């Protein structure tokens with residue numbers, strides 16, 4: 224049976240918008256010392272601004288329009304951001320056979336032509352010739368048919384609450400802080416530097432994320448606990464595998480929320496600090 228102390232802990236977490244799915248998660252949180260974060264939508268806002276657009280055979284607005292249409296069925300933060308920046312209504316009747324390729328991008332038929340929007344890996348995989356764009360930010364390459372049509376450079380910003388949270392985790396949990404991302408070096412290294420991550424791994428496919436989490440788990444002491452924090456479909460496996468998986472609830476995908484042990488109803492990382500404080504206090508009462 225669950226003790227009153229744990230029920231109290233779970234209840235006070237709930238009052239702060241933190242859903243804890245069981246008492247053992249509070250015990251694990253109190254011992255957490257390794258924190259693995261997804262970048263996009265977790266450490267960063269997940270709201271990308273368009274920094275630069277280059278279109279080769281059309282106007283920039285047209286290229287942005289094609290990309291927005293092709294992305295219109297995706298829930299990815301990149302897709303949501305493009306739709307926001309496009310500002311105009313998309314006509315979904317012009318788009319069909321949309322397919323998402325996690326870690327690569329999306330494809331759909333737009334006005335009868337196959338369009339690809341995604342990273343350089345996607346272009347290479349489709350055999351589309353394009354030169355790598357050297358700019359800070361995340362570069363989305365657009366191809367129509369077999370032809371490279373242009374690129375869109377987008378940039379995300381670090382969440383305000385990230386630094387406060389990291390200060391506490393370093394000081395009070397003596398934490399190792401790790402960033403995992405499917406984004407490229409140019410989109411990720413500036414974020415990792417600014418946050419002074421202990422480790423940062425970029426260009427990861429969902430299965431690579433899981434492998435890295437396994438590596439971190441394998442070097443753990445039995446008194447230590449590993450926490451993973453994420454928001455995307457591609458984070459679900461690591462949230463399930465971690466000692467404690469924490470999902471961003473407000474903007475997070477259903478798969479991440481399902482797989483997690485703890486859900487933050489607001490996407491505010493400081494709630495992690497609150498959850499750990501509650502966990503530590505609860506354990507003090509029990510012991």
Ligand code: ADP
Nearest residue numbers: 262263297299301326327328341342404405406
């Ligand atoms: P993260 O691990 O940082 O949350 P993802 O694994 O979701 O990132 O995405 C990795 C990369 O795959 C993105 O940086 C982007 O280049 C590409 N990508 C994924 N989804 C999309 C999309 N809907 N549109 C364009 N590119 C995408």
Ligand code: MG
Nearest residue numbers: 261263264455
């Ligand atoms: Mg993410």
